Amino acid sequence: MGPTFCPSRAVMLIVCFARQPPSPLAPFSFCIIINLEQLARDDEERIRVGDSKPTIQIVSWNARSLREKVAELNALIERLQAPEIICIQESHLLKDSQLRVRNYVEHRQEVAQKNSPGLSILIREDLNYLPVRSITGPFLNYQSVEVYVGRTKFLLTNSYLRNNPKHHLHEDELRAKLERPNHILVGDLNAHSPAWGNGKSDWAGQTIEKLTLDLGHMIENTGEPTRLATTANQKHTAIDLTITSSDFTYPVVQWEVFEDSLGSDHLPCISTLIGSNNKIETHPPSLMFNTKKANWAEFQKLLNDVGPTRAICNHQHCENVLREIKSAALEAIPHNQHQRKNKKNNIKYSLTTNKILVGRNLSKRSKRKKNST
Incomplete structure (x- = not known):
């Protein structure tokens, strides 16, 4: 039928x-x-009425062109038993390229310019999300979404940073991406540092290490390599990172590397978010x-x-x-x-701010009386 x-x-x-x-x-x-x-x-x-999910699984993978690896992506989903979120770097998907993955909704950053890598976030249909921002640049590309899970929410950023960005990217640009609250950032950052398993350090690695220390963030990597050597002169490296903010809603993040590169030179990185500290009363966005x-x-x-x-x-x-x-x-x-609008904003102002607001309201009322007379 x-x-x-x-x-x-x-x-x-x-x-x-x-x-x-x-x-x-x-x-x-x-x-x-x-x-x-x-x-x-x-x-x-x-x-909304149920409790927050005890675990959320986020997969981050540089696919090196998803156009030829849809079968491998479906195999990954099956082997991991349908993870909630999959972040893809270097998807190489054009605007008219179709990607259909059963039971997932795709949020895409298309290949907008020559050599642009393309990013995609696949979110399982039983989760609600709200796109926040997507930037395609010559060196730093990222897309962010707010993810709603039960009564919790958090910010997720899928990112790609090109090699050798020292003279093309300012430290403040990276800081602006990292300092957002309740945030998890995943992706291929091409950043080398012994702090997460590399034998050497470069500008990107030093900058990210410094910023995470300044902000009190956590790099969840365990030191395992995430990119495989493709020539005899190369070594396995750890350049795909997972970074969580100091106030991230999930107190425990279990990080591991999938054993199969699925035709890419990068191994998928799996972050399992366990527990939740932050229960909110805001409603997830509705579909129209x-x-x-x-x-x-x-x-x-x-x-x-x-x-x-x-x-x-x-x-x-x-x-x-x-x-x-x-x-x-x-x-x-x-x-x-x-997003549903809150009926009332319960904002607590300081004593000084209250005086300013009272004075402003009195001034408005006096002007209205003068205009009416």
Whole structure:
């Protein structure tokens, strides 16, 4: 059986799973009426009311062109049992390149200029995230997202720093990326220092080591090499780093290197975030779908590609069907994420600031009275 559908007003969909071949007496085996935004809110509510996940797994990997390594990426996901987040450096994906990874949403920094490496963050669909900033530069490239897990959130940055940036990059630029609060930064920084397992030190390594000490941050690397030697004159090096801020919400980060480079010269680095110190009451961003610009043919094709659909007979299968519909909608229907506005800002001001605000308000009131008279 394969799905057909009827797009209706707003974000309501009627998805019908038809018999193959269709029967004149029973053309549809069953129909589901779905509100896409409600489906997204239901997922959000399930996350919000539950406790924070005890562990989150983040994989960082310089793929050296993901275009030829999609099969290897899927193998990595299967072997690690679907990690929550995968950060890719040197993806080499152009604007029109398609990357479909089942049960993941991609946030991409395309190859915008010659020799630009390209970055991608793959986030599992059961997590909410909010893109913060993406910068493509001649030497430093990075993309940042806020990740929402239950009642916690943290900032994640996927980064790539070219070799020998000494005369092209100022220390303050690196400081600005590292000093953000509640932050984990991963990526290929091409930085050498004995502090994390290299036999020599360079400008990038010395600068990052100095900044992390100044800021009280932690470099989570254990000294294991992350890049493999490709010639007899080279040595294995540790240049892919994971850096956490001093106030990072997860108190324990277990860092390890995956044993297979999967066709790249870099080994995937795995950071397992354990526990959480920071429980917040802010709501994760909700999805909003623009059905007027939806690619309905692509939506139907994605559902057809799922394969034969059995009769719905249990709760788990219902969940699977809804998950496939949501995954297809995320691929084929334009959407964005928005943050709910707090009804009230509970800000505590100092005594001096309070006096300034009171004086300003009195001045505004007197001006209004003069204008009214």
